[in-house]
Amino acid sequence: MKRLALLAVGLIVAFVVVPGLGAPADLNGERRLAGTFRGEFVTYWGSGERGFEPGMQRVVDYWFRYHIAKGVLAAALLVVLIVLGVMVWRAFVRTRGLRAVGLAAGGVVATALAVVSLAAVMANVHGTAAPFGSLLPMLFGSSAGPLDDTLGQVRQQLAAGQQSGPLDMITSDYVLFHAVMAVEGAIVVAGLVVLAVLxxxxxxxxxxxxxxxxxxxxxxxxxxxxALAVVVVANATTAAHPLHGLEMFFAGGW
Known part of the structure; x- marks a missing residue:
């Protein structure tokens, strides 16, 4: 159990540190990544084309690789925590006294971390499937400037029902992001139902x-x-009817 616990700690550290290793200077760290993405978004929107400009493509490709690394590490951590949790609870059943109290606490911690790891796996799956869509929340929280004008144009096009290349890509990735979240959530819900029966x-x-x-x-x-089923329904509804969700998103972020 100690080795598994140490492995879990190592994977947690790796999950935080490893995905960002080797990142270009302007993409290294959330603040720099957000700043670079905002600038590239203004350029991309101004192009009027659906395909990404080279600068935007570089950011999206990096974010794709980042989510793959995060997802793999989170999945490995989830497996380790499940095995560790089973071992801890089995030991708890056979133990008495203060050691049993410690094992019970360890079992609760392992369970909580497993739930967080499961959420991380799911987040990185739909982040990998729609990296551009998962970058969109970074548009908000910036100071006034060209980005504000660009976001105003996005809101105007959405309200008027107009179409453009960039807006089509935004809508497509937004739908994909939520659709993948709904599908993976439904799979996990089914697995949890089977586990509950067992x-x-x-x-x-x-x-x-x-x-x-x-x-x-x-x-x-x-x-x-x-709880996850509620999330699945919300995301399926958003994917099926994206216009309202997009308007709300660009009106106030997420």
Missing amino acids: LWRWFSRAEGRARRVLAGYGVFVPVLAL
Whole structure:
């Protein structure tokens, strides 16, 4: 268990540090990345073309690679945390006294981190599928300047129902972003439902403290599935009817 715990810590550090290694100076760090993307967005919008300018393509390609690295590390961490959590709870069932208290705390921490890791995997999957769409939130929070004028033009075109090459790309990636989120969320919900059924079957055959552990997860997993199902419905609705979502997005960010 100690080796797995150390591996989990190492993966957490890698998740934070590794994806940004080797990034160009103007893309190194969230503030610089956002600044570069905002400038390239103004140029891209002004081009009137659907295809990316070389500068925008460079930013999008970097963000794609960044999400792949994050996703792989998050998936590895999720697997390690699941295995570690199972081992901790099995040890908890066989242990008494203060060590049992420590194991219970460790099991809760492993579970919480596993949920966070699952969310990170999902976020990086749809970030990889639609890197341009996942960059769009970085447009907001900047000081007044050319970007404000550009965003005003985006809002004007959306309100008037006009079309342009850049707006078509924005809409396409926005829809893809939310559609992938809905699909992956539905897959995870289905997996959680199956897990909940298995947990309650195991509960019916378990005894003692194992029953309490299984009952706790038997309640937690369906609640998690229900919360995620709400997210799935919201994203599916947005993907099916993107105009209102885009108008709200460019009116106030996200």
